[in-house]
Amino acid sequence: MTTRWIATGLCHDLPNGVVMAGRWHDTELAVWRSASGKLAAWKDRCPHRGMRLSHGFVRGETLSCIYHGWVYGTDGGCKHIPAHPSLVPPKAIRAEAFSCVALDGVLWLAPADVSEAPPRLGGLRPVRSLSLTCGLAALMAAESALAGKDILRGSVTFGGHAVEICLLVQPKPDGITLHALCGASADLVAVSRWLEALRFKAEEKVAE
Amino acid sequence: MIAPEVLNEWYPVAMASQIRAGQRRQTQLLGQPITVVLTDGAIAVQGPTGSFPVIERFGHVWTCPGTPAHDLFTVPEVDQPGRRLVDVGVVRVKCSPLRAVENFLDIAHFPFVHTDILGAEPHTEVNRYEVQIREDTDEVWATKVTFYQPQAAKSAEVGIVTEYMYRVPAPTVSVLYKTCPVVPGEWDVIGIFVQPLTEELCDVWPYMALFDDVTPMAELIAFQQMIFLQDRSILENQIPRLLPLDPGMEIPTQADLTSIAYRRWLKKRGLTYGAQMVAA
Numbered sequence: 001m002t003t004r005w006i007a008t009g010l011c012h013d014l015p016n017g018v019v020m021a022g023r024w025h026d027t028e029l030a031v032w033r034s035a036s037g038k039l040a041a042w043k044d045r046c047p048h049r050g051m052r053l054s055h056g057f058v059r060g061e062t063l064s065c066i067y068h069g070w071v072y073g074t075d076g077g078c079k080h081i082p083a084h085p086s087l088v089p090p091k092a093i094r095a096e097a098f099s100c101v102a103l104d105g106v107l108w109l110a111p112a113d114v115s116e117a118p119p120r121l122g123g124l125r126p127v128r129s130l131s132l133t134c135g136l137a138a139l140m141a142a143e144s145a146l147a148g149k150d151i152l153r154g155s156v157t158f159g160g161h162a163v164e165i166c167l168l169v170q171p172k173p174d175g176i177t178l179h180a181l182c183g184a185s186a187d188l189v190a191v192s193r194w195l196e197a198l199r200f201k202a203e204e205k206v207a208e
Numbered sequence: 209m210i211a212p213e214v215l216n217e218w219y220p221v222a223m224a225s226q227i228r229a230g231q232r233r234q235t236q237l238l239g240q241p242i243t244v245v246l247t248d249g250a251i252a253v254q255g256p257t258g259s260f261p262v263i264e265r266f267g268h269v270w271t272c273p274g275t276p277a278h279d280l281f282t283v284p285e286v287d288q289p290g291r292r293l294v295d296v297g298v299v300r301v302k303c304s305p306l307r308a309v310e311n312f313l314d315i316a317h318f319p320f321v322h323t324d325i326l327g328a329e330p331h332t333e334v335n336r337y338e339v340q341i342r343e344d345t346d347e348v349w350a351t352k353v354t355f356y357q358p359q360a361a362k363s364a365e366v367g368i369v370t371e372y373m374y375r376v377p378a379p380t381v382s383v384l385y386k387t388c389p390v391v392p393g394e395w396d397v398i399g400i401f402v403q404p405l406t407e408e409l410c411d412v413w414p415y416m417a418l419f420d421d422v423t424p425m426a427e428l429i430a431f432q433q434m435i436f437l438q439d440r441s442i443l444e445n446q447i448p449r450l451l452p453l454d455p456g457m458e459i460p461t462q463a464d465l466t467s468i469a470y471r472r473w474l475k476k477r478g479l480t481y482g483a484q485m486v487a488a
């Protein structure tokens with residue numbers, strides 16, 4: 001069974017008025033926030049001629065495709081076709097929506113029919129995301145203090161302090177992306193350095 | 209297995225001047241390795257099992273990996289005196305050769321992809337135009353295409369309504385005729401010749417035969433290259449990579465009549481290399 005909710009990024013990486021590429025297992029998505037902060041995630045394919053919507057641009061409460069400028073509202077429905085300015089687009093023209101939720105500083109994705117809520121990570125602070133060219137096994141081999149499968153947790157000691165660490169695992173075709181959170185009082189710069197050292201060690205494991 | 213309908217067509221594979229200058233071009237055609245060389249003063253194309261027929265036309269080398277079903281098309285206008293031929297070179301694009309041609313046939317993207325050059329908001333409307341499959345030559349034609357353009361060509365200084373005619377004379381070729389800003393009543397001729405390396409990779413040779421004896425050649429080349437690199441940023445990001453020929457996967461509008469006719473024409477003639485037949 002595939003996990004329903006997958007973290008695709010941290011909230012501070014998606015300000016209002018911005019679109020970014022996301023991924024839920026093998027499905028590529030466009031994830032965006034309107035000017036007023038409404039969040040939406042759609043399959044990364046414009047229904048018109050297949051252009052990636054993650055290359056589009058946000059104007060107010062709409063996302064426009066970069067190819068022919070078709071305008072979509074936050075509900076996924078096409079609102080305007082610039083080649084035919086006076087035409088009201090048929091209701092059938094819509095982007096294929098996924099569920100997207102911002103919770104505890106994390107952007108979560110799931111198929112539209114998901115019924116449960118995303119996991120809670122209360123009391124933790126988002127740090128950063130980083131991509132690894134290795135898989136989960138190499139990561140676990142590199143750091144024995146972490147346990148879990150999609151959400152790795154553990155207490156790691158550096159600089160003489162024990163720091164609570166939480167890594168959200170997002171699978172991708174050529175490795176994994178980690179979205180990292182840490183205990184509320186931890187030093188973010190130190191955690192970020194530790195993460196980079198961890199990446200180096202995990203990728204080395206594969207090279208061995 | 210590649211369909212005979214696909215093998216029996218002509219494809220561009222090199223610039224004749226480069227081969228004549230003694231360069232050999234090792235490349236691919238429909239997934240097969242080929243070599244374009246000069247032997248005893250003649251250009252030859254060698255495939256895996258022997259040599260292929262060759263035609264030199266428009267400054268390019270054309271070949272057919274099967275048995276040619278018909279002659280290679282002509283563009284009589286390019287022989288008019290006073291035209292300048294612009295050698296823009298080749299651009300490698302990670303896309304289906306058919307998507308590259310379809311994009312060339314499209315005007316609705318001008319304001320968004322070639323912003324402030326070939327189009328600009330709010331002039332986004334695509335007026336009705338005419339599309340036909342010409343029975344005698346079996347070519348797709350679109351005529352009476354008009355569009356407002358801020359800078360229609362390197363030589364255009366103010367915005368004008370440009371008129372276009374589009375033509376698909378071969379499965380991986382398109383030629384357009386557009387209002388010439390320099391000589392009223394004449395048409396500039398611009399084309400793309402697409403070499404299908406594989407179903408998802410092509411070499412594209414932009415082609416221009418213009419009435420413009422003012423603009424320096426380097427500027428003409430730079431202008432066309434800029435336009436085409438903007439198109440490439442689209443072509444490498446369409447999903448799926450292959451061109452869907454069955455309706456249902458993508459939603460066209462009236463502005464896409466040329467693309468609809470091109471897809472139907474490809475499907476009817478069995479020219480499915482680079483196409484996706486069933487919605488995935």
Ligand code: FES
Binds near residue numbers: 066
């Ligand atoms: S592909 Fe998106 S508007 Fe045409």
Ligand SMILES: [Fe+2]
Binds near residue numbers: 312317321322435439
């Ligand atoms: Fe274009």
